[in-house]
Amino acid sequence: MDAKLQQLLDQLKNLDYSNMYNNDFLHTWDKTTDELKAMYLVADALRNLRERNISTRIFQSGLAVSNFRDNSTRTRFSFASGSNLLGLQLQDLDESKSQVAHGETVRETATMISFMADVIGIRDDKYIREGDAYMKEVSESVAQSYADGILDHRPTLVSLQSDSDHPTQSSADILYLINELGGVENLKGKKVAVTWAYSPSYGKPLSCPQSLITLLPRFGMDVTLAHPEGYDLMPELVEKAGNYAAETGATFKQTHSMEEAFEGADIVVPKSWASFASMERRTKLYAEGDKAGIDALEKEQLAENANHMDWHCTTELMNKTAHGMDTIYMHPLPADIEGVSCEHGEVENAVFDAHRDGLYKEASYKPYAVAAMIFLQKVKDPVAKLAELEEAGTKRWNF
Amino acid sequence: MDAKLQQLLDQLKNLDYSNMYNNDFLHTWDKTTDELKAMYLVADALRNLRERNISTRIFQSGLAVSNFRDNSTRTRFSFASGSNLLGLQLQDLDESKSQVAHGETVRETATMISFMADVIGIRDDKYIREGDAYMKEVSESVAQSYADGILDHRPTLVSLQSDSDHPTQSSADILYLINELGGVENLKGKKVAVTWAYSPSYGKPLSCPQSLITLLPRFGMDVTLAHPEGYDLMPELVEKAGNYAAETGATFKQTHSMEEAFEGADIVVPKSWASFASMERRTKLYAEGDKAGIDALEKEQLAENANHMDWHCTTELMNKTAHGMDTIYMHPLPADIEGVSCEHGEVENAVFDAHRDGLYKEASYKPYAVAAMIFLQKVKDPVAKLAELEEAGTKRWNF
């Protein structure tokens, strides 16, 4: 067996993750740290096999159903890629082409698309509390239909971003860090700045920063969350971040100064988001169908954003970090790059450009994170199955 | 061999269905009763194999082309699922993205999409006479292109609903009944009420009730068709229903009383539809591009519908059936459920909710009906092939 694969499987053997089989992946905080580690190891193992041109196809047929309630390129292709890697065919539930009736229950639609679906990926991040609620309802619906003997199996869910969490993104982020830093154990003690940054657009999801502050402290990383006053995240998730830090002996700090967060940081993640309060207002206005109110809110929030144009990632700020321009700069992309996609934005082009390769590598882990989540949901004995796939050595690409 | 599979194959051996190979499936009335029975047996056999995790992949590559001229969730996913189960990749002919020229012949488009298509699924149910005419033209076109040496094979067609018939739906319906009642022979003598029901929307297809009244009498079921005056179905199909009943010694009755139809029924199928006469008028108005005329017609028909709000499936009505609330209630879904999707509609929530599991099971047969239709079109010796697939025992899901 390949030495690298052997090493990954050896680590995997020592973890307890049996509860992931036949289970959903909706939030990282639903999972134990062992389970998360197992997912990262499986992602690296699948990558190892694919890069050595070994097929990891575990399905002869079957559908991976996607339901994107918001536009997406990166996550859409990651889900398509990760499910294809395992042998599933993507089938999009495009609600605009569907006859999903007004008033039809979630339970009904969820069942109707699931007769031959092995996995369902959902992205629903636009409205506060709604994404999570929708995914929970879909999950319970298919579990119910399985229990009732309607489905011959329970399709498992993968969250492709909700209003609270973005687990495939934060998994790609941490996989990048694990591989850059030479192992999950090396995350401990690293200082990370998760900071707000100015964007000329409004309404970017809270789930990106939330997914990081609730995940990184679990691996002993010292996180500082920075944003202008008023740009709060969901309070229960900020609390969760603090609790996780306490458990691992890491620190979790909050500040209203971007500079303070950058001071001595090993990793910086400056990115725009809308404030929780405004997102809650927006959710209410949408529910009320108050189009004028929404427009007024957007105008007001863009004006508020404009008060914080100095929150952008500059070379000067990078110089305050632990390693200057060598400090890891992360972003889920696409970024608002000054002089490229906007005049004023999240990051100076000089900083972005110097970190381009790293950013693209960060993104490259997302299809493997998706594949690992599905693999762990669908394979009873992942160590044995990965070894079996290597042993079989079927070429993915018969070149 | 699995006992259940053995039993299905034993029955299959005694039927004559050799004419289905390389042939279309457009209407149930194009098929002999033996052919229909064969399709139900193959559907159950494919389900048996899939539920035992045995791959039924008979294609290494090949396309299943879908052409949905109307929105669809259930049938879209059924076609995607059924074709994927056999190894085909779905390719949608999305006419909005296509360069299908105004005036381009059906023959040309049909040929252009067929070079590597093994099967073509079409849904075209909106305009009277047009769906059937279009499918016939596509079928003749690909047959012609095959005869002319342009295509190296003839892609077969599956109707995913036309203006006259909805064979994948009625096949799912009858498969559900066969499995609930313990065999196709047990359908004989069962009393079925196929009735109109009130809907706050207008224009639901005639093909659903038509597909049932022309199918069930062939298996000896006693069908009563009920609707308010004016809500007639296509006369030649009503005549066909009567003829089929005469052949099997079953009864086929018509009435303008929902109550009368429910009286003593073993199975009820209350569902809204537009009247044949109004659908014909609508088809003409569309052809003439008379938008105002269409709007006026819709208004008029909704007003007419509103005169029949008492045509809804209530607990009280269910109590008049043979088995009260245990009587089988069927619907192709989504239904207009009172208090859920509308104020007044086809069915009371109490009735719908009590029959939810059955309704979802009914729907679960549709992907297998699609797969069985394709299987019989594409496999020369289905008994031998099904046995061969079980013998090979390739895992669909290598868990």
Added chain:
Amino acid sequence: MDAKLQQLLDQLKNLDYSNMYNNDFLHTWDKTTDELKAMYLVADALRNLRERNISTRIFQSGLAVSNFRDNSTRTRFSFASGSNLLGLQLQDLDESKSQVAHGETVRETATMISFMADVIGIRDDKYIREGDAYMKEVSESVAQSYADGILDHRPTLVSLQSDSDHPTQSSADILYLINELGGVENLKGKKVAVTWAYSPSYGKPLSCPQSLITLLPRFGMDVTLAHPEGYDLMPELVEKAGNYAAETGATFKQTHSMEEAFEGADIVVPKSWASFASMERRTKLYAEGDKAGIDALEKEQLAENANHMDWHCTTELMNKTAHGMDTIYMHPLPADIEGVSCEHGEVENAVFDAHRDGLYKEASYKPYAVAAMIFLQKVKDPVAKLAELEEAGTKRWNF
């Protein structure tokens, strides 16, 4: 081994095409004549295998990403078919559903969709110079990301039509001629009329005629290009056509008379296009966002078109060719057929109808051209691999 396949492989062995492995296919003029011949042989070999029901699947998983910036049926289905034939799953980069940010670099999007993409097919033919520039940028981007260690492989590109060339179309055209005339060596000395024809619509791409005049002379064909004054093609490609003719001893002539071009022709290809000058103006107007200017240009050009209604392919004109109605008439379809899709157009129905079978056969080669391009990009030793596939004899369709 099958005699026909043996013959194709024998020819393939004598060609030098090693540079096609891991390389793009953007224009025929990027390729040597040996490379083009190799592609035609591989297309015929793949067709031979498929028609004998032998699987040519060389991928267990992997994506073929398509990016259609213009509507398409024929080319869309050809790309879907050709990639499916090799085992790849189509994933469309539908820019309307994507979060491709304004200002996001091509490099970023290209990388994001490529982590598990084996091939990328692009159609971008609307604006002069832009299609080629875009494809070049995508190609360089993925090469860069591969060099930087971001991608573990370099996805190769296939042009599905740019502003300058339409290589999958011209490959289908020439494959049809090779098979009709009994071998690539029989193209030499055949007289081809590539002529403009009247269309009631405006803006048809230049890349169709350009792809023919730059390709056919390379195989010794005598090409006459005919169009009304003002309907020039890109000057550098007309020059290229002349140079290729000079190299092979063929003739390349230009005229403003359709009749003159048809005189004694063995093959005629009458088709409408917009003039290079007007397309350049349109490109500029789009860049300036000058909607009114574009509308004015279209009006002006339609009026100019109307001055040349006599440029249409009639029975009378066909009688001036070498073989009368037996002369090969080609068109990439859909054509503007008089009395079918328009009153006045490119071709009389009598001519079109007499050549329908040939036209459809011409189109049938496109999926194989696509598959051959991908095969040569992805297979190191095509002769050995094709022999290996035949030897394995896996049934594509296990009927």
